[in-house]
Amino acid sequence: MKMLASFTVAIAFIALARSQGIVDMKCVEMNCKMEFTACTQDPMCLKAVGCVGDCVKLDDINAIQNCTSNCAFTYGTSSLLNALSCFNKYKCLNLPEIPSTCKGPDNVKIMKNITLAEISGVKLYVLRGYNPVYDCYPCQTQMVSGDIFTSNFMAYDVNPEEPPLKPYTETGIAKDLAPMPGFNVTIQFGLPLISTIWVFDQVGDYFLAYYCGYGNMWNYEGGFVYSTKTMIDESAIAGIRESFMRGVGLDFDKMCSPYKEMCNKL
Secondary structure, three states: OHHHHHHHHHHHHHHHHHHHOOEOHHHHHHHOHHHHHHHHOOHHHHHHHHHHHHHOOOOOHHHHHHHHHHHHHHHOOHHHHHHHHHHHHOOOEOOOOEOOOOOOHHHOOOOOOOOHHHHOOOOEEEEEEOOOOOOOOOOOEEEEEOOEEEEEEEEEOOOOOOOOEEEEEEEEEEEEOOOOOEEEEEEEEOEEEEEEEEEEEEEOOEEEEEEEEEEOOEEEEEEEEEEOOOOOOHHHHHHHHHHHHHHHOOOHHHOEOOOOHHHHHO
């Protein structure tokens, strides 16, 4: 019975991949058969695939990306990561293209020249984020120490039998952008994500950053308000709002608040 169930689910996996046009199955058969087979034999990997299949039925691209990220955090296993890595390596993925709106360095106005050394080794709380997909996970902190980038955050677990929020740690390789103030970050999560983060100003105790990144065919941009404090003083908001608009043209009032009071209790 187990073998029959596994075979049935594997067929469902193939049907899903073909119907959504996400995976080129001929490419998988030629280049990633071992990794694909390992995923079809892993119940958690199959749950991730089924979860993503529900996500791609949504209409809004931000909702799709948030949904698929939560699927990966909830059901992500080594077999899923290995399959994604292989699919990406041999270009077996047909991801919908998201046009880039990223600003190049010529369009980022540096308001204050902040060196990476000034923030290196310091745990910074993400008090505001701009990108609704990547910046708004609860309880985010980030730190660059040497060439290591570490981000800690809470992610939503879509499994109804588990707590709704779970802690995660993401690490990557950081490279100083000197003489520009900022750093590059490369994170491997099945698909490589590469971001350039410019720390373009400091308002009081708050560092302001804009980033541009890409992963496979997906481009994305966002912004952060960093601080060693866990909240923004009301007296600093006007200056932060003006700096974001003048420096990178982002509306501070549209930013989310990832770090909240409840984070201290988790």
